[in-house]
Amino acid sequence: MERETVGEICLRRADLRYVVCLASRQGYMASVLAQWNLEARIFPAVGKADLNLEALRREGFISEDCDCTPGEIACFRSHWKIWNEFLASTAENCLILEDDLCPPSDGESGVLAFRLQSAWTRLPPDYDLFYLGRGNDNRCLARRLGAHLVSTRHSGCTHAYLISRSGAEKLLCLPPMRNLAVDQMIQRSCRIRAINAYAVTPPVFFQNRAEQSSTLGRKNRFWGIAGSNRPLSEYTAYSRILYYGAYLIAFIAMASLVAILLLP
Numbered sequence: 001m002e003r004e005t006v007g008e009i010c011l012r013r014a015d016l017r018y019v020v021c022l023a024s025r026q027g028y029m030a031s032v033l034a035q036w037n038l039e040a041r042i043f044p045a046v047g048k049a050d051l052n053l054e055a056l057r058r059e060g061f062i063s064e065d066c067d068c069t070p071g072e073i074a075c076f077r078s079h080w081k082i083w084n085e086f087l088a089s090t091a092e093n094c095l096i097l098e099d100d101l102c103p104p105s106d107g108e109s110g111v112l113a114f115r116l117q118s119a120w121t122r123l124p125p126d127y128d129l130f131y132l133g134r135g136n137d138n139r140c141l142a143r144r145l146g147a148h149l150v151s152t153r154h155s156g157c158t159h160a161y162l163i164s165r166s167g168a169e170k171l172l173c174l175p176p177m178r179n180l181a182v183d184q185m186i187q188r189s190c191r192i193r194a195i196n197a198y199a200v201t202p203p204v205f206f207q208n209r210a211e212q213s214s215t216l217g218r219k220n221r222f223w224g225i226a227g228s229n230r231p232l233s234e235y236t237a238y239s240r241i242l243y244y245g246a247y248l249i250a251f252i253a254m255a256s257l258v259a260i261l262l263l264p
Helices: 006-013 023-036 053-059 070-087 109-122 165-171 182-191 237-262
Strands: 016-021 041-044 093-098 129-131 143-146 149-151 160-164 197-200
Touching: 006 023, 006 109, 016 023, 016 070, 023 041, 041 070, 053 070, 070 093, 070 165, 070 182, 109 143, 109 149, 109 197, 160 165, 165 182
Parallel strands: 016 041, 016 093, 129 197
Antiparallel strands: 093 160, 129 160, 143 149, 149 197
């Protein structure tokens, strides 16, 4: 009996499947989905030019002092629309992909399928999010539950994740967007245990940043702190430790280098 492919596992286990996709990338994603043997609905991404920031402020989607880029706001709005559409259905879960996925690597399909099946089989029933791809991880905050499944409190990126109805309901209750992109807002919810998040490890899906670069126009934020007008006191102790610690390490490294160069 032939083992299922990644696409077949997703088709069998995910009730709904969406790809957040810019019009310019629909051809690319159609090819990628075919290579993964995966059927998903192409969901037109909200464009930066489509944003009415004043209306979004009145709606409470973004805060009055929101300093996110138009690309970050449009990305969040696209996911927000899918969460609402998902909850309006009778589906129990929903797989959401973004339009910068890598096609499958030659010779790895069997390994990836085994990894995904192993993780999905062990996924607890109370999950809110299940990352099939992730980045910017702090693996010290991950707890291994199986050979290929971890409970995660600090996974970034939203290019491939499964969401449950409880997860969508929780994410729709996030505070107005202020200075964090959607993946960073989810990260924070996971870190304070407001979201039950799990991830397949190593990831199954990756981003093709070489050919499909980010359109978010992200600011050079440091864990959502540097470059923001948000008071530092509002961040968690963990984030502040990272913030100060990184600058301290950089200062020590620079001082050591100067000492080495100046000493005879």
